[in-house]
Amino acid sequence: MKKIVIDPITRIEGHQKVEVTVDDGVVKDARSSGMLFRGIELILQGRDPRDANRITQRICGVCPTAHSMASALCLDDAFGIAERIPENGRIMRNLILGSNYLQSHILHFYHLAALDYVDVTSVADYEGTDPELTAVKDFIARGELGPFVPRYEGDYRLSKEENRAAVAHYLLALHMRRKTHEMLSIFGGKMPHNCSVVPGGVTERPTVDKMTAFLWRVNEIRDFIKNVYIPDIVMVAGKYSDHLEVGKGCGNYLSYGAFDMKAAPSDLAKKKRFINPGTTDTKLEPVSVDADKITEQLKHSWYDDSFTNRHPSNGATAPRYPKEEGYSWIKAPRYGGKPYEVGPLARTLVSYAQGDAAVKEAVDGLLGELKAGPEVLFSVLGRHAARALETGFVADAMAEWVLQLKPGEPVCQEYTLPEEGTGVGMTGAPRGALGHWIRVKDGVISNYQAVVPTTWNASPRDDSDTPGPMEQAIIGTTVKDPENPFEVVRIVRSFDPCLACSVHLVTPKGRNIRKVPLL
Amino acid sequence: MPKGQVQEYPVIWFQGASCSGCVVSVLNSASPTVRNLLVDQVVPGKHVSLKFMPTVMAAAGEIAIEAMESSASASKGEYLLVVEGAVPTKQNGIYGMVGEKDGREIPIVEWVTSLAADALAVIALGTCASYGGIFGARPNPTGCVGVGDVLEKAGVSVPVINVPGCPPHPDWFTGTVARVLLGGLPSADEIDEDGRLLAFYGKLIHENCPRRAYFDEGKFAKKFGDEGCLHELGCKGPLTYADCPIRLWNNGQNWCIGSGGPCAGCTQPEFPDLFSPLYVKVSDVDLPVIGEYWADKERSAQE
Numbered sequence: 001m002k003k004i005v006i007d008p009i010t011r012i013e014g015h016q017k018v019e020v021t022v023d024d025g026v027v028k029d030a031r032s033s034g035m036l037f038r039g040i041e042l043i044l045q046g047r048d049p050r051d052a053n054r055i056t057q058r059i060c061g062v063c064p065t066a067h068s069m070a071s072a073l074c075l076d077d078a079f080g081i082a083e084r085i086p087e088n089g090r091i092m093r094n095l096i097l098g099s100n101y102l103q104s105h106i107l108h109f110y111h112l113a114a115l116d117y118v119d120v121t122s123v124a125d126y127e128g129t130d131p132e133l134t135a136v137k138d139f140i141a142r143g144e145l146g147p148f149v150p151r152y153e154g155d156y157r158l159s160k161e162e163n164r165a166a167v168a169h170y171l172l173a174l175h176m177r178r179k180t181h182e183m184l185s186i187f188g189g190k191m192p193h194n195c196s197v198v199p200g201g202v203t204e205r206p207t208v209d210k211m212t213a214f215l216w217r218v219n220e221i222r223d224f225i226k227n228v229y230i231p232d233i234v235m236v237a238g239k240y241s242d243h244l245e246v247g248k249g250c251g252n253y254l255s256y257g258a259f260d261m262k263a264a265p266s267d268l269a270k271k272k273r274f275i276n277p278g279t280t281d282t283k284l285e286p287v288s289v290d291a292d293k294i295t296e297q298l299k300h301s302w303y304d305d306s307f308t309n310r311h312p313s314n315g316a317t318a319p320r321y322p323k324e325e326g327y328s329w330i331k332a333p334r335y336g337g338k339p340y341e342v343g344p345l346a347r348t349l350v351s352y353a354q355g356d357a358a359v360k361e362a363v364d365g366l367l368g369e370l371k372a373g374p375e376v377l378f379s380v381l382g383r384h385a386a387r388a389l390e391t392g393f394v395a396d397a398m399a400e401w402v403l404q405l406k407p408g409e410p411v412c413q414e415y416t417l418p419e420e421g422t423g424v425g426m427t428g429a430p431r432g433a434l435g436h437w438i439r440v441k442d443g444v445i446s447n448y449q450a451v452v453p454t455t456w457n458a459s460p461r462d463d464s465d466t467p468g469p470m471e472q473a474i475i476g477t478t479v480k481d482p483e484n485p486f487e488v489v490r491i492v493r494s495f496d497p498c499l500a501c502s503v504h505l506v507t508p509k510g511r512n513i514r515k516v517p518l519l
Numbered sequence: 520m521p522k523g524q525v526q527e528y529p530v531i532w533f534q535g536a537s538c539s540g541c542v543v544s545v546l547n548s549a550s551p552t553v554r555n556l557l558v559d560q561v562v563p564g565k566h567v568s569l570k571f572m573p574t575v576m577a578a579a580g581e582i583a584i585e586a587m588e589s590s591a592s593a594s595k596g597e598y599l600l601v602v603e604g605a606v607p608t609k610q611n612g613i614y615g616m617v618g619e620k621d622g623r624e625i626p627i628v629e630w631v632t633s634l635a636a637d638a639l640a641v642i643a644l645g646t647c648a649s650y651g652g653i654f655g656a657r658p659n660p661t662g663c664v665g666v667g668d669v670l671e672k673a674g675v676s677v678p679v680i681n682v683p684g685c686p687p688h689p690d691w692f693t694g695t696v697a698r699v700l701l702g703g704l705p706s707a708d709e710i711d712e713d714g715r716l717l718a719f720y721g722k723l724i725h726e727n728c729p730r731r732a733y734f735d736e737g738k739f740a741k742k743f744g745d746e747g748c749l750h751e752l753g754c755k756g757p758l759t760y761a762d763c764p765i766r767l768w769n770n771g772q773n774w775c776i777g778s779g780g781p782c783a784g785c786t787q788p789e790f791p792d793l794f795s796p797l798y799v800k801v802s803d804v805d806l807p808v809i810g811e812y813w814a815d816k817e818r819s820a821q822e
Contacts, residue, residue, distance in 0.1 A: 005619060008579065011574065036614065051791075059538060061539040061542075112575075135558050150578045151577035186772055192544055193685060194780075196779065202743075
């Protein structure tokens with residue numbers, strides 16, 4: 001038996017540790033731990049409810065827009081205006097969220113995951129004239145290779161030509177990723193941390209020049225997705241085809257859907273969304289979502305056990321560190337008592353199971369290229385492939401949505417701040433199902449909770465000691481060289497973990513808040 | 520230095536209690552591009568050698584920590600330490616830990632203190648690293664503070680340059696690094712009392728705001744999407760130092776007030792607590808008396 005501790009896991013968002021026990025080259029046990037706790041939900045208590053929209057974005061700087069969207073939906077609900085969001089507001093919110101889908105997915109594949117598959121040093125003896133590759137060659141020749149080396153060695157399989165193409169795409173993707181944020185800021189003001197999404201709609205007003213500026217940026221990104229990103233996934237899958245079989249995980253998939261096609265109440269059953277909510281499993285049968293089945297369990301998390309297994313709307317947690325069976329700041333959300341994977345793969349599988357025509361066509365097309373059946377989707381490369389395909393769907397849809405904006409028409413619904421109320425906002429962050437729950441009392445936030453994608457995926461064991469989805473994906477994997485545990489980090493990164501998102505805190509009671517000086 | 524020889528500037532980028540928004544913002548740098556920052560000579564003859572940067576580096580786990588420690592000891596007194604995020608200090612820092620040594624998890628506060636002690640200078644990137652920011656907001660459950668405060672308490676004497684903003688504009692970061700590479704550490708008269716470079720934080724948002732004329736005329740937006748000054752919707756521009764109105768964000772596309780969103784004051788030590796509630800009007804007494812509107816108001820009050 002050998003224990004391998006990987007701390008920190010890099011090229012993810014935040015502070016994560018993964019500990020695996022290997023026996024005879026096979027992982028017998030795996031533990032995923034969130035190593036940073038910031039207490040954002042506690043910080044929210046006693047504040048003006050509207051401030052949640054700004055503050056929850058700071059849960060995660062990679063996908064703050066998803067938090068501003070969930071928070072806006074949650075506040076729309078609490079303020080009683082969910083059905084009255086003006087069309088311009090609804091559409092601009094979708095364009096803002098959608099731009100960040102493109103940003104997050106491109107960043108993930110090229111800048112977070114690719115260095116596990118692509119060997120940058122293959123450019124050392126490049127003799128061509130491409131200015132980007134020449135710059136990398138000069139860099140390598142100077143001999144200071146940080147941040148690309150050191151790294152785990154021993155499993156880089158692409159040919160020299162494939163590697164060079166991929167390095168050039170890594171650099172090209174840096175520009176593309178930046179442009180997705182430029183798109184976003186056209187309607188969102190700035191990014192990271194947009195200031196335009198607010199309860200009621202957005203603050204920005206659409207004009208023809210902004211619509212055009214957005215359209216031609218999204219069209220450029222669509223070219224990149226179709227002609228670079230998706231072909232690169234197929235190329236990597238060709239050389240690492242065993243990764244179509246490893247890292248399966250729990251086999252349960254959950255999606256709240258994303259992108260409202262019509263202003264509607266918070267109940268997921270009443271939502272008409274571009275990506276539909278639902279659940280499924282490896283049999284790919286469609287099942288609807290019942291939000292009442294969500295609970296958070298605490299036995300192995302550093303929180304007080306007495307609040308375990310509550311629904312987030314009345315959940316309550318208090319940190320307890322150290323704790324005998326605890327090993328993570330991440331809680332263990334469960335759906336109907338079971339672990340569920342969330343993210344682009346879960347969303348794609350749910351849509352596929354529901355028979356969504358566009359998703360079926362794209363997935364079946366990709367499977368045709370890979371000469372494989374849908375079972376290969378439940379894997380490391382299945383997650384990367386689903387992410388790439390989803391980037392394409394969302395980009396294509398945004399090119400249509402932006403032209404539906406109507407300059408001169410309202411962008412934001414007015415409201416009266418309630419003294420008391422509750423609200424829920426459920427949507428899809430790039431990394432998966434995201435829910436915010438609020439309780440307002442005496443005009444201020446008395447409780448706020450966020451159950452975020454990585455809390456689902458990177459959760460520790462639950463009250464019945466069942467490992468979380470990522471832990472299950474690692475257990476059973478063959479590790480060829482314990483000094484270079486490539487296999488483990490590839491599985492972890494395929495989930496695109498966001499640790500900053502996943503660790504947060506709610507306390508049982510509201511607090512007295514001192515009056516602030518600027519009133 | 521002989522022509523063609525490139526001087527390597529080692530940089531260690533450490534993440535504390537952050538949201539990664541600062542590094543994502545730096546990835547939005549347009550000129551220089553991220554490629555320029557990573558592999559090119561960012562100023563002629565000088566290359567920033569990123570020894571440890573958890574968001575982009577190839578290495579993970581022990582080899583990543585080793586890379587950080589060996590570069591710190593190999594270039595003692597020569598490396599720039601960039602800290603992104605606040606430093607959790609409550610209960611000896613148990614709320615944030617990175618890496619292990621001899622089976623013991625190491626708190627962020629220990630890393631920051633020891634890495635800073637051997638650095639040439641520290642760049643506190645973002646409002647959290649500068650002043651505590653959102654994660655240091657009341658009731659500050661993890662005891663988050665800025666890097667300057669941590670070092671002062673630990674008795675570590677090293678120059679700290681604050682680059683606040685939630686997130687900071689990429690130009691503020693690259694400009695600060697360029698300042699150090701081109702001319703060494705900034706002198707005291709280039710820095711304000713909050714430790715920021717005056718080059719970027721020298722003027723109030725309000726001074727250069729394109730909606731300033733509305734303020735002077737007393738034309739105020741009453742709801743989101745209205746024309747007019749955002750004062751009554753809670754804008755903190757009159758209390759906030761940064762060059763956003765002239766620099767603009769995301770390669771010149773837009774900025775907060777440009778999109779009709781009130782300035783939240785995110786570059787200030789007061790952010791967020793003393794600026795909360797964010798959407799409530801700043802009281803008149805807090806406003807600097809500038810512009811005809813307020814001068815008139817003063818005159819009529821005196822009459």
